Amino acid sequence: MSQATVSGVGGEERNDFTAAESRQIRERSTRLLGSLLRPERTRLLIGLVVVVISTAAQVAGPALIAFGIDSGLPALLSNDWMPLGLAGVAYLLTGVVGAVLMAWFTVLTARISQAVLLDLRKRVFVQTQKLSLEFHETYTSGRIISRQTSDLDAIRELLDSGINQLVQGLLSMLFIGIALFSLDWASGVILVVALVPLVILTRWFQLRSQTLFRLTRTTSAKLIVKFVETMTGIRAVKAFRTEKSNNAEFEGLVEGYRSANARVIRLFGIFDPGLVLIGNVTVAVVLLVGAFRVIDGHVAIGVLLAAVLYTRRFFDPMEEMAMFYNSYQSAAAALEKISGVLEEKPSVPDPTSPIDLWSSKGELTFDDVEFSYQNGRVVLPSFTLHIPAGQTIALVGSTGAGKSTLAKLMSRFYDPTQGILTLDGIDLRQLHPKDLRRAIVMVTQEAYLFSGTVADNIAIGKPGASRDEIVAAAKAVGADAFIEGLPNGYETDVNKRGGRVSAGQRQLISFARAFLADPAVLILDEATASLDIPSERLVQDALQTLLSDRTAVIIAHRLSTVAIADRVLVMEQGRIIEDGTPADLIAGTGRFSQLHASWRESLV
Numbered sequence: 001m002s003q004a005t006v007s008g009v010g011g012e013e014r015n016d017f018t019a020a021e022s023r024q025i026r027e028r029s030t031r032l033l034g035s036l037l038r039p040e041r042t043r044l045l046i047g048l049v050v051v052v053i054s055t056a057a058q059v060a061g062p063a064l065i066a067f068g069i070d071s072g073l074p075a076l077l078s079n080d081w082m083p084l085g086l087a088g089v090a091y092l093l094t095g096v097v098g099a100v101l102m103a104w105f106t107v108l109t110a111r112i113s114q115a116v117l118l119d120l121r122k123r124v125f126v127q128t129q130k131l132s133l134e135f136h137e138t139y140t141s142g143r144i145i146s147r148q149t150s151d152l153d154a155i156r157e158l159l160d161s162g163i164n165q166l167v168q169g170l171l172s173m174l175f176i177g178i179a180l181f182s183l184d185w186a187s188g189v190i191l192v193v194a195l196v197p198l199v200i201l202t203r204w205f206q207l208r209s210q211t212l213f214r215l216t217r218t219t220s221a222k223l224i225v226k227f228v229e230t231m232t233g234i235r236a237v238k239a240f241r242t243e244k245s246n247n248a249e250f251e252g253l254v255e256g257y258r259s260a261n262a263r264v265i266r267l268f269g270i271f272d273p274g275l276v277l278i279g280n281v282t283v284a285v286v287l288l289v290g291a292f293r294v295i296d297g298h299v300a301i302g303v304l305l306a307a308v309l310y311t312r313r314f315f316d317p318m319e320e321m322a323m324f325y326n327s328y329q330s331a332a333a334a335l336e337k338i339s340g341v342l343e344e345k346p347s348v349p350d351p352t353s354p355i356d357l358w359s360s361k362g363e364l365t366f367d368d369v370e371f372s373y374q375n376g377r378v379v380l381p382s383f384t385l386h387i388p389a390g391q392t393i394a395l396v397g398s399t400g401a402g403k404s405t406l407a408k409l410m411s412r413f414y415d416p417t418q419g420i421l422t423l424d425g426i427d428l429r430q431l432h433p434k435d436l437r438r439a440i441v442m443v444t445q446e447a448y449l450f451s452g453t454v455a456d457n458i459a460i461g462k463p464g465a466s467r468d469e470i471v472a473a474a475k476a477v478g479a480d481a482f483i484e485g486l487p488n489g490y491e492t493d494v495n496k497r498g499g500r501v502s503a504g505q506r507q508l509i510s511f512a513r514a515f516l517a518d519p520a521v522l523i524l525d526e527a528t529a530s531l532d533i534p535s536e537r538l539v540q541d542a543l544q545t546l547l548s549d550r551t552a553v554i555i556a557h558r559l560s561t562v563a564i565a566d567r568v569l570v571m572e573q574g575r576i577i578e579d580g581t582p583a584d585l586i587a588g589t590g591r592f593s594q595l596h597a598s599w600r601e602s603l604v
């Protein structure tokens with residue numbers, strides 16, 4: 001397998017990585033983690049010092065008890081309260097210091113994790129928005145939602161508690177080991193022996209859980225994808241009554257998720273009691289061996305008590321550390337996926353040294369342009385086309401002919417695979433993105449309205465537009481009348497009940513948006529065939545206003561639109577097979593005159 005297959009989101013669907021590919025993915029995650037943690041390095045350093053002191057203070061407890069019992073009590077019998085008093089004060093002090101520092105550590109790590117998560121969340125949003133349409137057309141919305149939700153949650157879980165517990169756990173085990181060996185080496189040796197079954201059990205758990213956790217993640221991701229897909233396509237679901245089969249499929253997925261989780265729980269069902277058992281047996285052995293040695297006079301009673309307390313405490317973080325492994329696994333997988341998305345390069349990159357175009361005339365030229373999507377099949381074979389400034393072009397052709405593809409090239413959603421596409425003589429790839437967006441606007445079929453008011457939605461065309469400008473734009477395209485009729489006029493929330501607008505009205509709002517943007521080139525995917533006649537007339541009038549004084553390319557679905565065009569391009573299988581004025585083409589005998597005839601028939 002070539003290395004290139006795992007770059008970006010390429011390896012997401014695979015789990016048969018070679019060693020080199022795994023390394024590549026791991027390095028990518030590590031790089032991302034490094035770049036996220038770098039700004040937090042001062043806090044991290046303080047946090048490390050704080051947790052070391054706080055754990056040491058907490059581990060001091062049993063040793064002080066041993067001192068109190070073995071030295072304090074005998075001294076007290078001879079009326080010397082000093083050693084016991086010292087032990088008591090020290091115990092209290094270490095307790096307080098340990099607690100205060102622990103609180104500080106918790107706050108510090110929470111701050112770090114918040115900062116890291118916020119940074120990551122922003123990066124994912126900025127990146128997914130920056131990625132070209134090509135990425136979004138293949139990477140499903142369910143997957144992109146998973147990146148921003150469940151993946152970030154997995155990382156949050158790890159940062160919020162997992163890492164704290166791991167660091168505290170490891171330090172505590174280390175300090176306890178040292179304390180135990182310095183107090184009573186025999187108990188220390190028993191603890192080391194106990195490490196053997198502990199390591200075996202943990203290793204067994206790790207190996208088993210790795211596959212199982214991966215299974216729970218993939219099954220839960222499938223659930224999300226199915227859910228998002230169904231809800232995005234809810235209209236088609238309702239129209240074709242696919243609820244039943246969707247339910248059945250979803251049930252199957254839920255069952256898969258449940259059984260994966262059940263297997264994880266069963267695994268914990270063996271691991272947890274196993275840990276407790278090893279802990280208890282070790283404590284019993286330490287107590288038993290210690291008791292004999294106390295009787296022999298080798299060990300003081302206080303030391304034995306401390307040894308038992310230490311042994312007990314040694315096992316306390318084990319369960320949490322095993323859980324850490326769980327959250328670490330999900331977080332690592334999440335980070336791998338997120339780093340893949342962040343590594344993706346936009347297929348339509350911004351120019352490195354952009355050319356400014358202050359005011360565009362709107363002249364478009366395709367010079368020997370060829371285009372194929374990622375799969376390599378040539379959709380638009382090499383062609384040359386000149387669109388003079390100010391011309392209104394109707395693009396017609398049967399479905400799949402390549403009309404939308406041509407439109408997507410003009411608005412630079414994609415770049416040509418060969419040849420050059422220029423605006424006023426400048427290669428679109430060289431044009432400053434902000435100038436490009438100002439000069440060329442595409443109104444898509446969906447006429448998408450974002451949450452917010454009608455006014456907000458129109459203002460998208462020109463951020464910061466005044467209310468007068470917004471109303472003027474609405475008036476120009478004939479949208480003013482219906483907007484004034486909405487419950488709150490321009491302030492009506494388009495997503496609230498009562499604010500719902502019809503397809504034609506949505507189209508008008510998007511026209512007002514485009515009018516306000518006032519681009520030199522307007523590209524319009526005209527999908528208004530379903531409108532009723534009055535709405536159609538309204539939209540038609542709006543269109544006339546919208547198109548005047550600019551270059552316009554309309555994917556025309558209606559005869560009335562073609563009539564207002566200066567020029568018609570007929571496309572077939574990616575080629576422009578006819579090019580002329582509507583009148584000339586109708587008079588001819590080509591594809592368009594047939595199309596025109598059948599349109600006419602459909603009107604009578």
Ligand SMILES: Nc1ncnc2c1ncn2[C@@H]1O[C@H](COP(=O)(O)OP(=O)(O)OP(=O)(O)O)[C@@H](O)[C@H]1O
Nearest residue numbers: 137373374375379398399400401402403404405406
């Ligand atoms: N993202 C894509 N990846 C691969 N192939 C694509 C993609 N989008 C479109 N195509 C293919 O490109 C060809 C042209 O599609 P295009 O959408 O441009 O046609 P169209 O003329 O606009 O059709 P319609 O009128 O149905 O919208 C079709 O064969 C289609 O299958």
